Amino acid sequence: MHQDEIAALRQKHYNATVIYQRLPNPDLMILRVRPDFPVPPHKPGQYGTLGLGQWEPRAPDCQPEPPTSGEETKLIRRAYSLSCSILDDGGKLLDLTGVDWLEFYIVLVRHSEQGPPALTPRLFMLQEGSRLFLGEKLTGHYTLDPVKPGDTVVFLATGTGEAPHNYMVWELLRRGHQGKILSACCVRYRRDLGYLAVHEALMRRHANYRYVSLTTREAENRGHKVYLQDLVTSGRLEEHLGARLDPATTHVYLCGNPNMIGLPITDKATGAKVFPQPPGLVEILTKRGFQLDQHALKLKGNIHVEEYW
Numbered sequence: 211m212h213q214d215e216i217a218a219l220r221q222k223h224y225n226a227t228v229i230y231q232r233l234p235n236p237d238l239m240i241l242r243v244r245p246d247f248p249v250p251p252h253k254p255g256q257y258g259t260l261g262l263g264q265w266e267p268r269a270p271d272c273q274p275e276p277p278t279s280g281e282e283t284k285l286i287r288r289a290y291s292l293s294c295s296i297l298d299d300g301g302k303l304l305d306l307t308g309v310d311w312l313e314f315y316i317v318l319v320r321h322s323e324q325g326p327p328a329l330t331p332r333l334f335m336l337q338e339g340s341r342l343f344l345g346e347k348l349t350g351h352y353t354l355d356p357v358k359p360g361d362t363v364v365f366l367a368t369g370t371g372e373a374p375h376n377y378m379v380w381e382l383l384r385r386g387h388q389g390k391i392l393s394a395c396c397v398r399y400r401r402d403l404g405y406l407a408v409h410e411a412l413m414r415r416h417a418n419y420r421y422v423s424l425t426t427r428e429a430e431n432r433g434h435k436v437y438l439q440d441l442v443t444s445g446r447l448e449e450h451l452g453a454r455l456d457p458a459t460t461h462v463y464l465c466g467n468p469n470m471i472g473l474p475i476t477d478k479a480t481g482a483k484v485f486p487q488p489p490g491l492v493e494i495l496t497k498r499g500f501q502l503d504q505h506a507l508k509l510k511g512n513i514h515v516e517e518y519w
C-alpha cells in the first residue's frame with residue numbers, strides 16, 4: 211500500500227497516542243495510551259478496545275498471515291482490560307485524579323492454533339508517540355461492586371489476566387480496604403511477572419496485602435508444576451492468606467486462561483451443564499460453597515470471571 215494511503219487511513223481511524231511503554235521482556239508490554247478525547251468514565255476491572263490497521267507491519271518471528279485481498283484497509287480490534295502500575299516512581303500509591311491516559315498489559319501471541327494472531331504482532335511494533343485506535347467505551351461487569359469493606363478479596367490470574375486485578379488492588383488500597391487482599395498469578399517463566407517489583411513493595415507497605423506467584427516452565431518446575439487449582443486444593447492458598455477461604459466473607463476473581471477458570475459447558479447429548487475436565491477453579495470453588503456470579507442470568511455470586519479467549 212502507498213505511504214500516502216497509509217497516512218490517510220491512520221488519520222481517519224486513529225484517535226489515541228502511546229505515551230509510555232515498558233517491556234518487562236520482549237514479549238510482554240505495559241502500555242499507556244492517551245486518547246484524543248477525555249478518558250471515558252470507568253471502574254477498575256473493566257476493559258476497553260485497542261485497534262490497529264491491517265496495513266500496519268507485524269513483529270518478526272510471528273506466525274505469518276496469508277496474503278490478504280480486500281482486507282488491507284480493515285481495522286483490527288481486540289478487548290483489553292485496564293491495568294494499573296499501582297505505585298508511582300516514589301513508591302506512593304498512584305494518584306490517578308485527572309490523568310488523561312489508560313494503562314494496558316499485553317502479551318505477544320506469536321502463534322495460535324486458531325490461525326495467525328492478528329493484533330498483538332502489530333501492537334508490539336508500537337513505540338512512544340505511535341498512534342492507534344482506542345474505543346470510546348470502557349465496559350464490563352468484572353468490578354469490585356459486590357465487595358464490602360471487611361471482605362476478603364482473592365484475585366487469581368494466569369499471565370496478563372493480572373491486569374484488571376492490579377487496577378482493583380489499587381482501588382481497594384486507595385479506599386483503605388480493611389479485609390485481606392491476596393493476588394496470585396501463574397506464568398510460564400519468572401520474566402513474565404511484569405509487575406513483580408510493585409507487588410513486593412506493596413507487601414512491605416500493606417499488612418493486609420499478599421502477592422503469590424507461580425511459574426510452570428522454569429527448570430525447577432520440571433516434574434513439579436503447580437497450577438492455581440493446585441494452590442487452592444492443597445490448602446497452600448489459605449496458608450498464604452492466613453485465613454480459611456470462607457464463602458460468607460470472600461469474593462474470588464478469576465481472569466485469563468479459560469481452562470484455569472473452567473466455566474460449565476453444555477453437554478451436547480443431554481443439554482445439561484457440566485464442568486470441563488480436568489477441573490478449573492469454578493468447579494473447585496463451587497464444591498467449597500462458593501457460587502458463580504452470572505450477570506446475564508441476574509444470579510449474584512462470589513466467584514467472578516473474565517475469560518480472555
Ligand SMILES: Cc1cc2nc3c(=O)[nH]c(=O)nc-3n(C[C@H](O)[C@H](O)[C@H](O)COP(=O)(O)OP(=O)(O)OC[C@H]3O[C@@H](n4cnc5c(N)ncnc54)[C@H](O)[C@@H]3O)c2cc1C
Pocket residue numbers: 257288289290291292314315316317319322324326327328329330331369370371373374516517518519
Ligand atoms: C474482556 C477481555 C479482556 C482482555 N484483556 C487482555 C489483556 O489485558 N491483556 C492481554 O494480553 N490480552 C487480553 N485479552 C485478549 C485480547 O483481546 C486478544 O485476544 C489477545 O491480545 C490476542 O490478540 P491477537 O489478535 O494477537 O490474537 P487472537 O487471534 O485474538 O488470539 C489468538 C489466541 O491467543 C491466545 N491468547 C489470547 N489472549 C491471550 C492472553 N492474554 N494470554 C495468553 N494467550 C492469549 C488464545 O489461545 C487465542 O485463541 C482480553 C480479552 C477479553 C475478551
Ligand SMILES: NC(=O)c1ccc[n+]([C@@H]2O[C@H](COP(=O)([O-])OP(=O)(O)OC[C@H]3O[C@@H](n4cnc5c(N)ncnc54)[C@H](OP(=O)(O)O)[C@@H]3O)[C@@H](O)[C@H]2O)c1
Pocket residue numbers: 237317318319320321368369370396397398399402425426427437438439467469470471
Ligand atoms: N510466556 C512466554 O514466555 C511466551 C513467549 C513467547 C510467546 N508467548 C505467547 O504468549 C501467549 C500467551 O502466553 P502466556 O504464557 O502469557 O499465557 P498462557 O499460555 O495462558 O499461560 C499462562 C500460565 O497459565 C498456565 N496454564 C495453562 N493451562 C492451564 C490450566 N488448564 N489451568 C491452569 N493454568 C494453566 C500456564 O502453564 P503451562 O506452562 O502449563 O502452559 C502458564 O503458567 C502464547 O500464545 C504464546 O504464543 C509467550
